[in-house]
Amino acid sequence: xxxxxxxxxxxxxxxxxxxxxxxxxxxxxxxxxxxxxxxxxxxxxxxxxxxxxxxxxxxxxxxxxxxxxxxxxxxxxxxxxxxxxxxxxxxxxxxxxxxxxxxxxxxxxxxxxxxxxxxxxxxxxxxxxxxxxxxxxxxxxxxxxxxxxxxxxxxxxxxxxxxxxxxxxxxxxxxxxxxxxxxxxxxxxxxxxxxxxxxxxxxxxxxxxxxxxxxxxxxxxxxxxxxxxxxxxxxxxxxxxxxxxxxxxxxxxxxxxxxxxxxxxxxxxxxxxxxxxxxxxxxxxxxxxxxxxxxxxxxxxxxxxxxxxxxxxxxxxxxxxxxxxxxxxxxxxxxxxxxxxxxxxxxxxxxxxxxxxxxxxxxxxxxxxxxxxxxxxxxxxxxxxxxxxxxxxxxxxxxxxxxxxxxxxxxxxxxxxxxxxxxxxxxxxxxxxxxxxxxxxxxxxxxxxxxxxxxxxxxxxxxxxxxxxxxxxxxxxxxxxxxxxxxxxxxxxxxxxxx
Numbered sequence: 001x002x003x004x005x006x007x008x009x010x011x012x013x014x015x016x017x018x019x020x021x022x023x024x025x026x027x028x029x030x031x032x033x034x035x036x037x038x039x040x041x042x043x044x045x046x047x048x049x050x051x052x053x054x055x056x057x058x059x060x061x062x063x064x065x066x067x068x069x070x071x072x073x074x075x076x077x078x079x080x081x082x083x084x085x086x087x088x089x090x091x092x093x094x095x096x097x098x099x100x101x102x103x104x105x106x107x108x109x110x111x112x113x114x115x116x117x118x119x120x121x122x123x124x125x126x127x128x129x130x131x132x133x134x135x136x137x138x139x140x141x142x143x144x145x146x147x148x149x150x151x152x153x154x155x156x157x158x159x160x161x162x163x164x165x166x167x168x169x170x171x172x173x174x175x176x177x178x179x180x181x182x183x184x185x186x187x188x189x190x191x192x193x194x195x196x197x198x199x200x201x202x203x204x205x206x207x208x209x210x211x212x213x214x215x216x217x218x219x220x221x222x223x224x225x226x227x228x229x230x231x232x233x234x235x236x237x238x239x240x241x242x243x244x245x246x247x248x249x250x251x252x253x254x255x256x257x258x259x260x261x262x263x264x265x266x267x268x269x270x271x272x273x274x275x276x277x278x279x280x281x282x283x284x285x286x287x288x289x290x291x292x293x294x295x296x297x298x299x300x301x302x303x304x305x306x307x308x309x310x311x312x313x314x315x316x317x318x319x320x321x322x323x324x325x326x327x328x329x330x331x332x333x334x335x336x337x338x339x340x341x342x343x344x345x346x347x348x349x350x351x352x353x354x355x356x357x358x359x360x361x362x363x364x365x366x367x368x369x370x371x372x373x374x375x376x377x378x379x380x381x382x383x384x385x386x387x388x389x390x391x392x393x394x395x396x397x398x399x400x401x402x403x404x405x406x407x408x409x410x411x412x413x414x415x416x417x418x419x420x421x422x423x424x425x426x427x428x429x430x431x432x433x434x435x436x437x438x439x440x441x442x443x444x445x446x447x448x449x450x451x452x453x454x455x456x457x458x459x460x461x462x463x464x465x466x467x468x469x470x471x472x473x474x475x476x477x478x479x480x481x482x483x484x485x486x487x488x489x490x491x492x493x494x495x496x497x498x499x
Contacts, residue, residue, distance in 0.1 A: 004133040014201040016143040018083055021194030022121050023151030025090050028187045030313040031156045031346040032180050035339045038330040039176055040103040050107050055442030057114035058435055062122040063284050066432025069123045077204040079123035086120030087195035091188035098181040125431040141412040146357040148411055152350025158183040160340040170336050223290025225272050232269025239263025258447040287429055297482045298414050299437040304475035305410045307441035311468030315461040317342040323462050324393040341393050345400050352404025370484050373413045377476040380406020384469035387462050
């Protein structure tokens, strides 16, 4: 049985560059969608619910695409067809999104954009694990973080740069400013070119060869699902109880989404315990029920980390506009100046994430995987909470330094831990499933943050960022529950070398 051969740095670079395009598209979305929604008439309470399209789409699409890519092989490879199809669809969505004539159209386009991005994005994580031996996976995931940072910088500052060179940054009511529209058009081009670069400069191992490498874990044995009715019944009961409490106390109707999702998961587990189906849905649910122990522990880390990041994406723009620039009116020059500075801040934390991608391997060598992640999450938590007392917008760049290190860590270290504990034949589906713990907390955030801000914080969006900071501190505590693996290869990995 042979070892998986090491790849050259240029080969790892080529296989990772597609993430530049994916993050360019994703960065435009996270930095500008709240602005688009407010411009088209959404109020601050509606924004979380409108954003819920993103996590729900990921929840539905990613495990199915992961499963499908695990079972795909043809003349164009295993993962690469999904990269390219997703890139084409995302490009079309990016062109259409800023031309939405009404709020409901923009909400629908967010669904389409997220489904398309997820088709490309999900197989990329499995692609690294497929192609690289264990010793090079930290470099592969760190290089993905590097390109995520570059893409985030460019996409986030583009509207600001366009405004600086004279492109109109304010538009009549119901129209999206030209700075945003042109940025989205550019994002479509970058997405298509970057993903095409990866597709046409890389190759993939046929499944039979991939499974024969000595560093591939044995085939995973399906779990016994005969008792899946137990958690299913508990989830169904909890969802029903939630619906009753929401109705009885007239809580925000957004919470029905959360309770309904919990009940739906319960129904699926009950179905799993009884079905004789052998199809894709049954297999995905079986793998979810029997997920490896390390993945279960990492799930909590991801859950609280991504709750925090979603709070940042929801409330950074309205917070900066209201707190540092003094306006909540999306038609005002002050609001749009604040929105552009929020884009710059998003670019700043993405830029700092590029720096962090170089530094994190050194941190791991010195402090280990767990403590490196804890330190980075704590720095990000402080960065989010600091929005509460900082009034000079320039000083928010320092806050973004902490957020950037946390973001780079979230994008790399948990995946490095996970990849070494998954069988090659199910890498795609488990990587997709791991994203449940990215999407579910975003659905939770979309369901409860608006209600919490209205009930306890006078609809002040800055407190959404404070809650995000507290969530990152909890994620750090959860990280301490994850066993430090034997990471000889990881500790030996140095910083990313230049091309």
